[in-house]
Amino acid sequence: MDDLLKLERNVRSIYAKTLSLLASRYRFNLPISDKDVPGSPRVLFLGNHSSGKSSFINYIAGADIQESGMAPTDDGFTLITYGEEEETLDGQTLVSHPELDYQDLANLGPEFLAKLQFKAYPSENLRQLTLIDSPGMIDSASSHQLRSYDFRECVRRFAESADLVLFFFDPDKPGTTGEAVSIFTRQLVGIDHKLLIVLNKVDLFDNIRDFARTYGTLCWNLSKTIPTKDTPRIYTTYLPGFATRPLEGNAKPIPLEDFDISRDEVVAEIMRAPARRADNLVSGLLSQARRLSVHVKVCLEAVTAYRRLVSRLWLAFSGLVMLSAGAAWLTRDWWLQPEWSDAFNEKNWEALTVPGIVLGSAFVWASLFWWFLSLGLRKLRRSIGTEEGVDVFFKRAYRDELSLQKRADLYALWETTKAGILDIMRVHGLRSLSASISSKTLLHKLEAAIEKDIPALRRKIDLHPEIKAEEPEIPDEETPDQPELSTEEM
DSSP states (O other): OHHHHHHHHHHHHHIIIIIHHHHHHTTOOOSSOTTSOOOSOEEEEEEBTTSSHHHHHHHHHTSOOSOOOSSOOOSSOEEEEEOSSOEEEEHHHHHTOTTSOOGGGGGGOHHHHHHOEEEEEOOGGGTTOEEEEOOOBOOOTTGGGTSSSOHHHHHHHHHHHOSEEEEEEBTTBOSOOTHHHHIIIIITTTOGGGEEEEEOOGGGOSSHHHHHHHHHHHHHHHHHHSOSSSOOOEEEOOOTTSOOOOOOTTOOOOOOHHHHHHHHHHHHHHHTHHHHHHHHHHHHHHHHHHHHHHHHHHHHHHHHHHHHHHHHHHHHHHHHHHHHHHHHHHTHHHHTOHHHHHHHHTTOGGGGHHHHHHHHHHHHHHHHHHHHHHHHHHHHHHHHTSHHHHHHHHHHHTHHHHHHTOOTTHHHHHHHHHHHHHHHHHHTOGGGSOOOHHHHHHHHHHHHIIIIIHHHHHHHOSOOTTSOOOOOOOOOTTOTTSOOOOTTTO
């Protein structure tokens, strides 16, 4: 445990000395800081509604803690952990509780807190875990309009702080559509090291052909959605003791023995969440460091280009002013004619018509030039603050890597950081960002941390043999406390 505490201190140190400073200067939304590394081991359950998330949580806990069913049963998140007595808290009470470390969830907004629940239950399998149940995903492109809070942002926050993320599918919906596509391509990018894909309820298949067809469909959909070279392993599971779909005719049920093994592997991975903590600390640090590096590099490229263009415009303006001053000096004999000086002293304005016209024309032309200069700067800022504009700066910043295809993950990282840069440019403007020498020095330190410091921490990790995952005490099929669902509920 001492090694783990030392590792946590090292992670906090890198966050505090490098990431937090750069994130503050460039307004990067750093979800984890040196102050909140980490809480209790967390397991996040994601998936479409009726995919079996809540039922699996009940199976782990050995009790009916969560409601389950075919239709969506809840539109909020539920945190489930161990407690000496059963207890349920609403979101507002949870974030204001002095003994529970969930104050950071208040940043997700009152609409989210209204849908948030905290449940404590005296199950030994929950003693070292916090299970996070999520609402079923909606198969709609405009799903964000159907929820009262930012569901995708909540998923991202919970996924980044979790030690294990399980994404459930069921035989009826093996595709990745609607919210699931967005979650895989944006919110879950960079955390594939702690993501498990689960095809649940395999006992509902009438025959092995239907199972193979659904499994292949899910593999195909995931290959088009998950931005990684290899599709992650898919665990095929079911829950014993739950009612299955009645077979038609002479159909024979598929053998379930192998699926028992797969389910036990998923359960074992859940119970190993405390042992994953050290690895996830370093992996999360590396993920945030890479995203921040892309964010800062593109911002620096945009700021440098913007200031270079502004300097050129001001140089042109200064040149014009100096040229005008030189012309005035060369024609000083004309400007300083004695009769004009005498007319000025005598306030004979009619005699000053010619120089007045010249001065007025010069003032008009200077005003027009200044107006065009300001208009050009505004157009420049708007052009830089477009999606096409920041794409250009991304390609400039990583010209060598993209040309040589050294970094296959660059585009995926860019997609997760692009929206943040656009928001900064639209809300604060490029002038709010730093292009100082100290910022570039911090960027070099960040790159050194990515190349040397963080891999050094990785090498020290041996999943800490002192952190042993306890064997889960899962009730068998005959246990009276085993929750059962009817065919309608499944």
